[in-house]
Amino acid sequence: MQWKNELTRMLGIIYPLIQAPMLGITTPAMVAAVSNSGGMGSLPVGGLPPEKITALIREVKGLTQQPFAVNLFVYEPAEHYDRKTFEDMQEFLQFLYGANRLAAAPVNFDEVPFYSWRDQLPVILAAGIKYVSFTFGMPDEAGFRLLKEHHVLLMGTATSVEEATVLASAGTDVVIAQGIEAGGHRGSFLPGKLPQVGTLALVPQIVDRVHVPVIAAGGIMDGRGVAAAKMLGAAGVQLGSLFLRAHESLATPAHKAALADITDTDTLLTRALSGRWARGVRNTLITEIEASGLPISEYPYQNELTRPIRKVARELDNTAFVNMWAGQAAGKARAWSTADIFAELVRETALLFNK
């Protein structure tokens, strides 16, 4: 497959095919497998403690010499998190767990951990990372300056043309256009707006408005999707759901099996699990939280509230109480090694490109 352009030059990769960062799914082995195959792996570290980030980066570097990206959640916490909203939800969740013969420790409102991108930057810069992607917002002026001083190339997530122009004018080097089909959290960040634009509509409109390379994300699962993104003017693609069932994925066996059975209509957008809008497969935890009618705390408070039961459920290989983030086309994910999934994607795309 031949698809060389400004993006492949900027990132120092052979194919402009990027494995999406997927917190809770992506392992260093997955990142390295994609980078070693000529694409770009992305290591998700959103919200993780700095020492954990250092260890993960070291692990990836032990597995590949090729470029890979580190992915951050760049947002400012809400000024106020409501204790009553949190405690009412906690009471409901404890009741729900008991009714399902499960137990998970309650969470202390005053001890919700928060590691901001500002806490994380020093270890990322110290590790010599040169490619950073981000979602949920963008760095402030000082953040941009610091990253640029360290010659870090920045890839920011946009879910609308307006967000893309905000990112590009602030100095973001590459825009990732995330369509509504995409699995996981929406990157949307402009106050009071929740864009719901599909990848097919979003990519060309962003391409026409910004003067930086655009990466298409959302619903791309095979060579046809890659070729379509190229025709829309994208300089590359970012794929998450395609790797959900990879051997290197952290999804449990039951989680992977559940993904094998889903169809186009089995995912939904919900705030129930984390407090931010995200696309995933409906399960008991989502349904019950939504049916409770209770208000949901803003991210990361709701995320921390549901974290203990998600951990317990993972250990039990129970899919009813975990988060199964997935895109609208995730049913096409292959249960192969990451390297084989990537090689097949390149092969299919080459056939369509006729080179």
Ligand SMILES: Cc1cc2nc3c(=O)[nH]c(=O)nc-3n(C[C@H](O)[C@H](O)[C@H](O)COP(=O)(O)O)c2cc1C
């Ligand atoms: C399980 C899962 C976790 C995700 N976690 C992150 C993340 O940590 N950071 C991020 O920028 N995007 C995250 N995303 C969104 C992806 O970057 C990307 O937008 C999406 O996977 C593209 O759509 P697709 O799943 O249809 O390929 C996640 C997506 C999934 C499916």
